[in-house]
Amino acid sequence: MSTVTLDNKTILVTGAAGFIGSNFVKYLLKKYGEDIQIIIVDALTYAGNLASIKDEIELDNVSFVKSDIADYETIKSVFTNNDIDYVVNFAAESHVDRSITNPKLFLETNIIGTQNMLQCAREAWYVGKDEMGSPIYKDGVKYLQISTDEVYGSLEKDFEEAQPLHVDDDVKKVIEGRDNLKTFGKKFFTEETPLSPRSPYSASKTSADMLVMAYHETYGLPISITRCSNNYGPYHFPEKLIPLIIKNILEGKKLPVYGKGLNVRDWLYVEDHCKGIDMVLRKGRVGEVYNIGGFNEESNINIVKQVIAIIAKIMREEPQYQKLLKVDLNQINDDLITYVADRPGHDMRYAIDPTKIAIELGWYPETPFTVGIEKTVRWNLDHQDWVESVTSGDYQKYYEQMYGNR
Numbered sequence: 586m587s588t589v590t591l592d593n594k595t596i597l598v599t600g601a602a603g604f605i606g607s608n609f610v611k612y613l614l615k616k617y618g619e620d621i622q623i624i625i626v627d628a629l630t631y632a633g634n635l636a637s638i639k640d641e642i643e644l645d646n647v648s649f650v651k652s653d654i655a656d657y658e659t660i661k662s663v664f665t666n667n668d669i670d671y672v673v674n675f676a677a678e679s680h681v682d683r684s685i686t687n688p689k690l691f692l693e694t695n696i697i698g699t700q701n702m703l704q705c706a707r708e709a710w711y712v713g714k715d716e717m718g719s720p721i722y723k724d725g726v727k728y729l730q731i732s733t734d735e736v737y738g739s740l741e742k743d744f745e746e747a748q749p750l751h752v753d754d755d756v757k758k759v760i761e762g763r764d765n766l767k768t769f770g771k772k773f774f775t776e777e778t779p780l781s782p783r784s785p786y787s788a789s790k791t792s793a794d795m796l797v798m799a800y801h802e803t804y805g806l807p808i809s810i811t812r813c814s815n816n817y818g819p820y821h822f823p824e825k826l827i828p829l830i831i832k833n834i835l836e837g838k839k840l841p842v843y844g845k846g847l848n849v850r851d852w853l854y855v856e857d858h859c860k861g862i863d864m865v866l867r868k869g870r871v872g873e874v875y876n877i878g879g880f881n882e883e884s885n886i887n888i889v890k891q892v893i894a895i896i897a898k899i900m901r902e903e904p905q906y907q908k909l910l911k912v913d914l915n916q917i918n919d920d921l922i923t924y925v926a927d928r929p930g931h932d933m934r935y936a937i938d939p940t941k942i943a944i945e946l947g948w949y950p951e952t953p954f955t956v957g958i959e960k961t962v963r964w965n966l967d968h969q970d971w972v973e974s975v976t977s978g979d980y981q982k983y984y985e986q987m988y989g990n991r
Contacts, residue, residue, distance in 0.1 A: 589725065589867050589868070590867065591613070591617050591620075591621050591671075591863075591866070591867060592617060592620040592621065593620060593621070594621055594622070594670040594671060595621070595622040595623075595624065595667055595668055595669050595670050595671075596613065596621060596622070596623050596624070596669070596670065596671045596672075596673060597624045597626065597663065597664075597667070597669045597671065597672045597673070598610055598613075598623060598624070598625055598626070598673045598675065599625075599626045599627065599654050599672070599673070599674045599675055599676035599702065600626075600627055600633065600654075600674070600675035600676030600677060601623075601625040601626075601627055601638060601675065602625070602627040602629055602633035602634055602635055602637055602638055603627070603632050603633045603637075603675060603676075603679075603822070604632070604637075604816065604820055604821045604822055604825075604855070605675055605731070605813075605816055605855055605858060605859075606625075606627070606675035606676075607637035607638050607641075607820050608818065608819065608820060608855045608856065608858075608859055609673065609675070609859045609862060610623060610625065610638055610641055610647070611638075611641065612856065612859035612860070612863065613863070614641060614644070614647070616863070619645075619646050621646065622646050622647075622648075622667075623641075623646065623647045623648075624647075624648050624649075624650065624663060624667055624669070625638065625641075625642065625647065625648065625649045625650065626650045626652050626654065626660070626663060626676070627649070627650075627651065627652075627676065628651065628652060628653040628654070628676070629651055630678075631822075632679070632680075632822040632824070632975075634822075634974065634975045635649075636971055636974040636975065637820045637971070637975075650663055653694070653698065654674070654676045654694065654698035654699070654701060654702050655693060655694065655697045655698040655701050656701070657701055657704075657705070660701055660702060660705045661705050661708070661709075663705075664705050664706065664708070664709035665709070669706075669709065669726075670725060670726055670727075671726065671727050671728075671729065671866055672702060672706050672727075672728045672729065673729045673731065673862065673866065674699065674702055674728070674729065674730050674731060675731045676694065676698060676702075677694060677695050677698075677731075677789075677790065677793075678690055678691045678694045678695055678786070678789070679733075679786065680786065680824055680825070681735075681784045681786045681787070681928065682824075682928065683786075684784055684785035684786035684789070685784065685785060685928070685929060688785035688789075691785050691786055691789040692785075692789055692792075694789075695786075695789035695790055695792070695793050696789055696792045696793055696796065699730070699793040699796055699797065700796050702728070703728065703796060703797060703800045703806065706726075706728050706806065707722075707800065707804055707806050710722040710723045710726045710806075719805055720804055720805045722805070722806065722807060726807055727807045727808065727809060727866065727871065728797070728800075728806060728807065728808045728809075729808070729809050729810070729811065729862070729865060729866050729869075730793065730794060730797040730808065730809070730810045730811070731811055731813070731862065732790055732793070732794050732810055732811060732812045732813075733787065733790050733812055733813060734774050734812050734813065734814050734851070734876070734878070734935050734937050735782065735783075735784070735786065735787035735790065735932070735935070736780050736781075736782055736787055736790050736791040736794060736812060737774045737778045737779075737780060737781060737812075737935075738780075738781030738782060738783050738787075738932065739781075739783060739932035739933050739934060739935070740770050740772055740773070740774070740933065740934040740935065740936055741770055741771075741772065741933065741934065742769050742770055742847070742849055742933050742934045743769065743770045743771045743772075744768075744769050744770065747767035747768060747769050747882060747883075748767060748768060748769075749765075749766070749767060749768075750766035750767050750768040750880070750882075752766065752880075752940075753940060755940070755943075755944050756939075756940050756943045756944065756949075759943040759944065759947055759948075759949050760880075760943070760949045761949070761951075762951070762953075763880060763949070763950070763951075763953060766880050767882060768882050768936060769849045769882050769884070769934055769936070770849075770882075770934055770936060772936075773936045773937060773938035774812075774876060774878075774935070774936065774937050774938060775876065775938045775940070775941070776812075776873075776874045776875070776876055776941055780794070780795075783930050783932060784930055784932075794810055794812075794874075797810055798810070798872075801871070801872050807871045807872075808871065808872065809865050809866075809869045809870070809871060809872070809873055809874070809875065810873075810874045810875070811861065811862060811865050811874070811875050811876075811877050812874060812875070812876050812877070812937070813853055813858055813861075813876075813877040813878070813937075814850065814851035814852065814853045814877070814878040814879050814935055814936075814937045815850040815851060815852050815853065815879075815935065816852075816853050816854075816855045816858055817852055817853070817854060817855065817957065817958070817961055818854050818855030818856060818957065818960070818961050818964070819855070819961070819964045819968070820971070821855075821961075822975060823972065823975070823976060826885060826888060826889075827888065827892065827958070827961060828961075828965060828972075829841075830888075830889050830892045830893075831892060831896065831961075831962060831965045831966075832965075832972060832976070833921070834892070834893060834896050834917055834921065835896075835909050835910055835911060835912075836911045836912065837910075837911050837912025837913075837916060837921075838921075839921060839922075839923040840889055840893075840921045840922045840923060841923055841925045842885060842886055842889055842922055842923070842924050842925065843885065843924075843925060843926075843927045843928050843931060844924065844926075844927035844928075844931065845886070845924060846884060846885045846886025846887075846889065846922075846924065847884055847885070847886065847933075848884065848885050848931060848932065848933055848934065849882055849883065849884050849885075849933065849934040849935070849936070850882070850883065850885070850888075850934075850935050851878050851879050851880070851881060851882050851935050851936045851937050852879050852881040852882075852883060852888075852954050852957070852958075853877065853878060853879030853881065853950055854879065854950065854951075854952035854954075854957035854960075854961075856952070857879070857950045857951055857952050858877055860948060860951075861875070861877040861942060861946075861948045862877075864942070864946045864947070864948050865942070865946065868945075868946050869945075869946065870945075875941060875942045875945075875946075876937045876938060876939050876941065876942065877937070877939060877942060877948070877950075878936070878937025878938065878939045878950065879937070879950045879952075879954070880939070880949075880950050881950070881953070881954040881957075882934075882936055883954060886922075888958075889922060890919060890922075891958060892958065892962060893917060893918065893919060893921065893922075895958065895959055895962045896917060896962060896966075897914070897917045897918070899962070899963070899966070900914050900917065901914065906966055909966060909969060
């Protein structure tokens with residue numbers, strides 16, 4: 586395993602106007618400053634917004650290209666015009682509900698787009714063949730595919746109430762400040778878990794992962810893959826559970842919860858995820874998959890109730906925030922919750938085992954959910970200008986389509 590620095594490297598980051606991508610760009614610039622060059626490629630579809638990276642794209646060491654990753658000529662020109670060392674591919678259609686209503690779009694971006702990125706990287710980095718006829722690539726390059734735990738399918742929920750989570754002794758040596766870990770099940774996703782996607786979205790991401798691995802096995806392209814659990818934090822587009830709930834509470838709208846809200850997700854604070862990506866990019870073994878999970882299992886209904894309680898507490902203790910409310914403070918309670926028809930094929934539980942990345946690279950999810958969720962709520966309260974900028978007419982149409990008739 587090699588350890589490298591990103592100083593004086595050029596990194597192509599796709600989908601960097603989206604949630605995780607924008608946070609990753611901010612993380613890189615905070616850590617490496619002017620010592621790296623970042624090229625952002627983003628098609629600026631519904632969930633990609635330049636408001637998320639407006640300050641970053643003004644920097645001399647950051648450039649922006651508006652393009653679909655499936656556009657061969659544009660992506661090829663990005664490689665031709667820049668000496669790219671790393672590709673980090675975040676670009677993807679990523680919401681399960683949207684994949685159910687329009688699966689073709691997910692195939693076009695997540696599969697064809699990924700193949701195009703791989704092919705352009707392969708062509709740009711190729712320098713010749715060795716004596717055995719195997720391809721040789723520019724020294725030190727890597728293509729990193731950002732994937733999801735949803736490619737593994739669904740886990741059983743063995744416990745109605747969370748039970749203590751016991752981790753291996755080797756992992757305990759890495760984890761600091763993470764006590765009282767809990768789980769709703771006996772099994773977890775590891776890198777060896779068979780791929781078993783259950784939605785058009787997860788099927789498209791699975792196909793993309795397999796293409797990435799195929800380019801490694803067939804062409805020798807240096808790649809790694811990371812698969813993360815549910816992220817939360819700043820710049821999260823309000824179609825996803827946590828930012829949607831925050832927005833609706835402030836507006837006094839009902840809080841839609843699928844089914845009975847008993848589905849369980851493993852929540853990962855986005856900055857912790859960015860640290861893991863950075864480690865895999867620099868130190869991860871070529872050809873390997875690394876799971877990045879949060880050690881934060883929680884049911885959807887408990888998430889919603891926690892967010893309600895946090896906002897109510899902040900509003901009472903810090904009344905300057907009450908100006909954001911479009912509803913009486915006394916109405917911020919669990920009565921806002923409304924149960925809607927469940928999502929078709931709704932996976933019951935996701936839970937990642939991050940033992941591999943913890944032991945090999947020394948990464949662990951530093952942020953307990955109780956800390957991360959309050960930071961997330963406060964960020965949303967303090968950045969209502971950003972929320973307004975991304976919730977356009979297209980968002981309103983989407984909201985009505987997803988929840989209006991349920």
